[in-house]
Amino acid sequence: MSTASFPPGTAPIKTEFLLSNTLREIPDDDAAEGSTGHANGRNSNFSGEGGSTGPQRGKLSKEDRKAKRGANKGRRFQKVRDDFELCWKIASGKDCEFGAECRNTHDIDAYLSQKARDIHFPSTSELLDSPPFVKPRPDAEMIDAQSPSLDFNTICPVYAVRGECKHGLKCRFLGAHVRKGEDGRSWEMIKDEEKIAQSATTEPELNFIDAVTLKQLRTKKYPHPITDAYLKELQSQPAEKNVKDNDGLDGIDGNTPDTLPNSEKNDIAQVKDNDAPNNETSHPDTPDVPLRPEEKRLNWSGKTYLAPLTTVGNLPFRRLCVDYGADITCGEMGLANSFLNGSKEEWSLVRRHPSEKTFGIQVAGSKPSLLVPTAEILAKEFTGTVDFVDLNCGCPIDLVYRQGSGSALLDAAGKLGKIIVGMNKALGEIPLTVKLRTGVKDGRNNAHKLMPRLACEWNVSALTLHGRTRQQRYSKLADWDYIKECIEAVRAKEEELNLSPIPIFGGGDAFSSEDYWEKVTLSGADGVMVGRGALIKPWIFTEIKEHREWDISSRERLDLIRKYAEYGLNHFGTDTPGVNTTRRYLCEALSFQYRYVPIGLLEVLPGRLNDRPPAFRGRDELETLLASGNSQDWVKISEMFLGPAPEGWTFTPKHKSNAYGSEESQG
Structure with missing residues (x-):
């Protein structure tokens, strides 16, 4: 079997890597561009729900509009939270002004006893090009028998670069920066003052807008004199x-x-x-x-x-x-x-x-x-x-x-x-x-x-x-x-x-x-x-x-994914909602990256953006996995860095033609 027998526009994959003469589905980049949204949703007028996600071919009938309504419900990503919520102020080592009336628990030991086990975030040296793709680790030493969720050997991606973690006890990598206090009962957050000083200019994100400014905007009280003068100038024209x-x-x-x-x-x-x-x-x-x-x-x-x-x-x-x-x-x-x-x-x-x-x-x-x-x-x-x-x-x-x-x-x-x-x-x-x-x-x-x-x-x-x-x-x-x-x-x-x-x-x-x-x-x-x-x-x-x-190797690509997960956790957070928001966007990234055909598999270079590849295998098992268009495999890849996905959590790609198995029923 040779790619010479395939129609024009087929990626020229070497014969030894071909699995069948079946061409992949064409990813719908129009659908990808036609849907918008952020971690917590967005103005519904621009969410893609109930609207056309591809080129508008003509005015839709009332029946067509009704049929399309809610077509992207599978992409309504909800925040996944801890089953047992600890007050965020208590988690950060602060006092809660609501006291006993707080809607979340202040019982740290009870929270830690029910908290999901810490996630292990692998280093580059722990990545493999064959299953399980990340070196297995022996059961870590537990800090306290009453808190089995804690893994003393884990690494928190935020603490590793910033010297402290703002999510405190709610961090899913908590064992990296918590220790029992001298009294043997309380918990203390570890801080690395040297890293805190070093990261002060290299890590903090810029362009935050404060609550006071947001309130001014919402109440239409934010002053903009340049605009007022310019609009008045326009109105005065003949x-x-x-x-x-x-x-x-x-x-x-x-x-x-x-x-x-x-x-x-x-x-x-x-x-x-x-x-x-x-x-x-x-x-x-x-x-x-x-x-x-x-x-x-x-x-x-x-x-x-x-x-x-x-x-x-x-x-x-x-x-x-x-x-x-x-x-x-x-x-x-x-x-x-x-x-x-x-x-x-x-x-x-x-x-x-x-x-x-x-x-x-x-x-x-x-x-x-x-x-x-x-x-x-x-x-x-x-x-x-x-x-x-x-x-x-x-x-x-x-x-x-x-x-x-x-x-x-x-x-x-x-x-x-x-x-x-x-x-x-x-x-x-x-x-x-x-x-x-x-x-x-x-x-x-x-x-x-x-x-x-x-x-x-x-x-x-x-x-x-x-x-x-x-x-x-x-x-x-x-x-x-x-x-x-x-x-x-x-x-x-x-x-x-x-x-x-x-x-x-x-x-x-x-x-x-x-x-x-x-x-x-x-x-x-x-x-x-x-x-x-x-x-x-x-x-x-x-x-x-x-x-x-x-000709990037599969391990280099997996390290790129690891780095994306690290950056996601630093941006979205290391608590449970942050981990799963990172998971969602990592799967979004993988829904594009799987389309890469390694140039070492091609008969003619370079690869072209719009070529459709036949079914193929990679040069090793990891390269084959990274080429999978099955969205369930993308979730499995995310679990290498972000721990097990919550029960029932699925990912629906923006390119609906890429959805497989149970995902199809959600589209």
Whole structure:
């Protein structure tokens, strides 16, 4: 059996590794991009539940909408807590002000007697490429016969790097940092003062927003004077200019409301009504502004850029990519409306780890009155800890698009200009960048007209162009010839106006060092924003920087997974909810990483992103396991680092075609 007999687009796997002529299911990357959510859920309008997770093929009937409602219930991840809850203040060695009226127990011995046994977190040296894949350990010495949950030999990933663990007695690696007190009855938390001092500048996450600020946002009392002045300036413009601009619908690609489908006409009309003061016509075109100041220029030449990725692009994953060579990182897309409403979950998206050298926050919204105040708040709260803010003009998700956000802004140039000018004012010294697609619909690309205005008229500091339309999603290869055309249009305008060039990154289908550098050379881009390629093989940034294809071993890949688990525990916590939140996101990561076909198995290099592999085995048992598309195997891999999954806990992947066995009934 040879891959020569398979259809085009089949991964060329060497004959000795083939198991059958059955091709794997095609992962649904549209579904993956079309679902959002965080550990504790998110605004239901954007959760993917009851909504279209792939490209919208047409208006759904009432029956179809009813049938789809709740289709992703299997992805409602609930927090898993201890069966017997200890008061968190008592667990941290503090006094509880509620005393006997506290709803959780204060009985430490009773809690420890019922607490699940400590988890063993393996070191790199304990990993194996054959079952059980982690060296078995003899039963650890117990600290106290009355507390069998404690394992004196375990290692707490948080304590190991920070010298203390904030979860105290609730930590699932408790034996690493607790000892009996001198009285033989109480418990004392161990602290390593040297590590605490060392980690003070290398470990604490940045960009926290406090409860007082959240309350101000929720009660609409947060001051934003720059926004107020700018919106007043827009309202004072002569109304007769509004007809001429028409939010860019007449000027960029020939679209007018009469040529659009009824659903899109309604969306645009609603956006205009929301934007217009006193329900009058829309704002006039953007006012003149000075050229962008030199201090807002970005020097990204030669740097690698990890794309902002919904759900899977969380802080632990970004840390992992930084370890493997990512220079520029950006948080998950946040919704301006949710930021302004003081959503705790939305504000968690702006967290930054100190290892992220160049970090940005991505926002999405539909109008100046949402995006400009969001920019002003970001600048006031995080100047010095955010390197740029990115405006999303490319998100294809139906529910985002229908509200006039994401890729909908590509067909509203006038409004987009107002948004960008206002955001630039509000951000002050923080650069503003824009991520966009080639256009909304196939055959109607307009990025080549829009990008010169973004760079030279509205003073954006960097641009990223994904080489597909909204309609294409991931159904076709990215159009790098068109990306080249758009870059040339920007460079010609910059030269005409004697402006220094801004960084322009392309995006789409980069999956190897050869891919990356070929695309940079052919397009003239400053780099390639890497998304799916990094999800499948986070070490791609090492390949890019070293100009090589890395035949990474199975043990090296398992150590990468171990590192992700470590970063997850440091971010989400080492208590029971934190462990299982880490488990959920680790399984999300594995739902992409299993798609990697080791290059040592290929007849032709490099591997290509969209090739479908036949069923194959790896060079050892671990490599075979890591290639499994069975989500139950991903849970088993998580148990190597996070202990047994709670009874009844299952993982439903975003790519539903990858669900097997009992998972199928949940989809």
